[in-house]
Amino acid sequence: MTQVDTAKAGQGSRAAGDEGTRPAGGSRPGPWKRGPVLAACALLLGLLLLLHGNLTDWAGLGSLVETFLPWFGLFLPVLLAGALWRRSASAVVALLLPVTVWLNLFGGLLGDKSDQAGDLTVVSNNVAAENRDPAGTARDLAASGADLLALEELTDRARDTYEKELAKAYPHHTVQGTVGLWSKLPLSGTRPVDVLEGDVGPLADKVPTEDIQVDPPRALRTTVATEKGPLTVYVVHLGSVRVMLRGGFWTDSRNAGATKLAEAVAAERAQRLLVLGDFNGTMGDRAFDGLTSQLRSVQDLAGDGFGFNWPAKFPVARIDQILVRGVEPKSAWLLPATGSDHRPVAAGISW
Numbered sequence: 001m002t003q004v005d006t007a008k009a010g011q012g013s014r015a016a017g018d019e020g021t022r023p024a025g026g027s028r029p030g031p032w033k034r035g036p037v038l039a040a041c042a043l044l045l046g047l048l049l050l051l052h053g054n055l056t057d058w059a060g061l062g063s064l065v066e067t068f069l070p071w072f073g074l075f076l077p078v079l080l081a082g083a084l085w086r087r088s089a090s091a092v093v094a095l096l097l098p099v100t101v102w103l104n105l106f107g108g109l110l111g112d113k114s115d116q117a118g119d120l121t122v123v124s125n126n127v128a129a130e131n132r133d134p135a136g137t138a139r140d141l142a143a144s145g146a147d148l149l150a151l152e153e154l155t156d157r158a159r160d161t162y163e164k165e166l167a168k169a170y171p172h173h174t175v176q177g178t179v180g181l182w183s184k185l186p187l188s189g190t191r192p193v194d195v196l197e198g199d200v201g202p203l204a205d206k207v208p209t210e211d212i213q214v215d216p217p218r219a220l221r222t223t224v225a226t227e228k229g230p231l232t233v234y235v236v237h238l239g240s241v242r243v244m245l246r247g248g249f250w251t252d253s254r255n256a257g258a259t260k261l262a263e264a265v266a267a268e269r270a271q272r273l274l275v276l277g278d279f280n281g282t283m284g285d286r287a288f289d290g291l292t293s294q295l296r297s298v299q300d301l302a303g304d305g306f307g308f309n310w311p312a313k314f315p316v317a318r319i320d321q322i323l324v325r326g327v328e329p330k331s332a333w334l335l336p337a338t339g340s341d342h343r344p345v346a347a348g349i350s351w
Contacts, residue, residue, distance in 0.1 A: 043094050
């Protein structure tokens with residue numbers, strides 16, 4: 001065999017080998033046909049973000065998804081990395097939907113929107129019934145210099161400690177049940193507000209007693225006398241939520257309280273209104289539509305980032321809120337962790 005024949009034979013052998021490694025279709029799929037699973041996942045994520053309000057709330061599913069909806073954005077870089085690795089043009093284009101929707105929902109929270117300190121500084125903290133150092137928590141909160149200090153989940157045993165530690169900085173205060181307001185300005189017209197739901201139905205044996213009507217009041221209404229006129233203040237601690245194996249995400253007590261609070265706000269004639277406390281839910285949760293249609297969140301308007309404050313060691317949600325009507329939020333921020341499992345939330349407001 002001549003050298004020419006040998007070369008031709010080698011070329012034929014390589015061609016046959018190449019033919020054997022090709023896909024069944026004869027060629028590798030193009031960029032628009034690669035990564036169909038990635039493209040489908042991107043579209044599903046986009047539809048979830050876009051249509052989350054249409055999710056069923058059976059077993060609290062809708063509320064659970066909306067509570068942690070910002071965190072679904074973590075799937076975006078994962079899907080993008082997969083699309084680039086697969087060199088899938090279809091997956092990249094499909095990602096435009098969830099990216100656009102997520103930025104539309106939460107992009108406004110990424111920057112710092114604070115303007116200035118404001119005329120009045122307010123702080124709210126669920127001080128936690130199991131707090132082992134209420135005196136230290138009181139001193140930390142007083143050091144913030146807030147004009148108004150709202151505390152939730154006060155126990156009878158810790159109440160005396162807070163009253164003693166805060167007396168010097170806050171000459172005026174009121175406590176109704178498990179919530180209280182300490183103020184540098186005079187208070188008047190204080191009364192409890194009913195935000196509890198007594199009928200818990202078949203879950204009665206599974207619901208902690210703190211969520212049943214026999215509990216002390218968990219909300220109050222009072223009026224603060226400021227230099228620029230009266231400011232009506234609600235301090236609130238709505239019912240707890242529970243993740244239950246058989247009942248799903250149980251929110252009945254909290255949702256009922258949110259409805260009652262929304263009704264109280266709707267009936268409120270005060271021009272300037274401040275509602276703050278532990279809502280046990282985020283303002284993106286459908287349960288608070290009645291409130292967000294009447295009040296504005298200081299975090300949304302004047303905060304820095306998402307403002308997650310619970311749990312204190314690794315916050316994943318903002319369940320403590322400061323809502324306003326008739327006043328202008330100037331800044332919103334978080335205070336350092338205290339002895340509670342909730343980080344305090346703070347805001348500066350002006351007329």
